[in-house]
Amino acid sequence: MRALLLILLPVAILISGNAHADSLEPSLVDRHRGVVFAAVEPPADYSPDIPLLPSADAIARLKRGLDRLESGAPGLSTAIDRLRKAGDVVIVYYPVFPARQTAAITAAAFYPQFFNPASAEDTFLVFFGRYGINWSIDDIALVLAHELAGHGIQHLEKRLPAPETIDTDPYARRIDFECEANLYTELALQQLHIDPQAGPHARHRRALEQRWCKPFIDWLSRNDPVLAEEWQHKNPDVSKLLPALHRFIEAVAEHGIHQAYRPETLEQARQAAASLRETSGSSLYLQGRQALTDGDIETAIAFLELSAEKRFNRANLLLAEIMLTHAPGGPYIDQARAYLETAQAQGSVRAAERLDALGDRNTVD
Numbered sequence: 001m002r003a004l005l006l007i008l009l010p011v012a013i014l015i016s017g018n019a020h021a022d023s024l025e026p027s028l029v030d031r032h033r034g035v036v037f038a039a040v041e042p043p044a045d046y047s048p049d050i051p052l053l054p055s056a057d058a059i060a061r062l063k064r065g066l067d068r069l070e071s072g073a074p075g076l077s078t079a080i081d082r083l084r085k086a087g088d089v090v091i092v093y094y095p096v097f098p099a100r101q102t103a104a105i106t107a108a109a110f111y112p113q114f115f116n117p118a119s120a121e122d123t124f125l126v127f128f129g130r131y132g133i134n135w136s137i138d139d140i141a142l143v144l145a146h147e148l149a150g151h152g153i154q155h156l157e158k159r160l161p162a163p164e165t166i167d168t169d170p171y172a173r174r175i176d177f178e179c180e181a182n183l184y185t186e187l188a189l190q191q192l193h194i195d196p197q198a199g200p201h202a203r204h205r206r207a208l209e210q211r212w213c214k215p216f217i218d219w220l221s222r223n224d225p226v227l228a229e230e231w232q233h234k235n236p237d238v239s240k241l242l243p244a245l246h247r248f249i250e251a252v253a254e255h256g257i258h259q260a261y262r263p264e265t266l267e268q269a270r271q272a273a274a275s276l277r278e279t280s281g282s283s284l285y286l287q288g289r290q291a292l293t294d295g296d297i298e299t300a301i302a303f304l305e306l307s308a309e310k311r312f313n314r315a316n317l318l319l320a321e322i323m324l325t326h327a328p329g330g331p332y333i334d335q336a337r338a339y340l341e342t343a344q345a346q347g348s349v350r351a352a353e354r355l356d357a358l359g360d361r362n363t364v365d
Helices: 002-015 055-072 074-086 137-156 163-168 174-191 199-212 214-223 225-232 238-255 257-261 266-274 281-293 297-309 313-326 333-345 349-358
Strands: 028-032 035-039 088-093 108-110 123-128
Touching: 028 055, 035 055, 055 074, 055 088, 055 137, 074 088, 074 137, 074 174, 088 137, 108 137, 123 137, 137 174, 174 199, 174 214, 174 238, 199 214, 214 225, 214 238, 225 238, 281 297, 281 313, 297 313, 313 333, 313 349, 333 349
Parallel strands: 035 088, 088 123
Antiparallel strands: 028 035, 108 123
C-alpha cells in the first residue's frame, strides 16, 4: 500500500497546483460541484483482472454519484461542503487500485496523508478503483458518503488516527472511526430512500451491527439502553447515534478500550470461552488473538488460557505479551515470566530469549 501511495503522490501534488516536470500526469482532469475529478491511466504493462472502464466514462460515473448524493442527501451535502470550504476535495479514478484483491471487494479508499504533510492537512482525496467504478450510481453515492462525510470530516477535525498507529497498535481505534463512517452510510441510505434491508444494503447493516459498531452498541446498551433501542428500527436516528458514538470514543480514550468496549468480567469471559464446541488449541488461540485485536482483553485471556492448557505454545507467548504490554495496570512481570517459563519447558526457543530479556525485572506496583 505504501508503494501505491508513493506512485500517486505526484498526482496529488499536480492536482493541487504544485506540479513537477517528472510528475505522473492524469489523463483527464475536470471540476464539478467544486470537486476536482481526475483519472490516471495504468502503466502500459498492467494486466487487469477485469475489463477497465475508459477514464471519461469513469469520471462521468463519479460525477453522477456525487450529484446523486448531494441532491438527494442534504445532510451529507452539508458535510462535504465543509470540506470544500476547508481545502481541496479530490476524487481520483485509478484502475490499478487496489493492487490486488482479496475475498472482500475494495471499492475506494480515503488517503489524507500522501506522505506530504504540507498538503495533507487541507486535502481530502478519495481513490476509486476498477471494482468500485462499476458499482451502481446509488452505491457510488454511498461510498462517497462513507469516505468524504465520514473519513473526510474526521480528517478535517484532526480525529483520524495516523496510519502508522493503526498498523502497529492492535488497540488503535480504527474500528470506532469505521463505525462513524458507516453511520454516515446509514444516513445516506435513509436520505436517498434506499431500502436498507434490500440486497447488498442488508449486508451493510449486518456488518455495521455485528462488526464495525458492535463495541459501540455493547457500550450503548450498558450506558443508554433507551438510545440503544434505535438499532431495532429500520431507520435508526443517526443524528442521535453520532453524538453518542463521540462520547464512546472519548470514554475509550479516557478509560481504555478494555473497560469501554466490553461488559464481561474476566471470569464471565472464561465461562463463555469454556462453553464453545470448538476446543482445539489452535482454534482457541486464533479466537483469542482476534479478541485481542478487537480490544477485548478479558476474552483474549480466556481463550488463550484454554489454548495454553492444550499445550498450544504460541498461546503462552501471547499471554506473556498481554501481561507485559496490554493488560490494564501492568506490566505484570511475574505473570509474564510464568507464561514464558511454561513455554520454555515445552521447547520454545523464543520463550527462552524473552526470559533472558526480562532479566530480574519485577512487576510494577
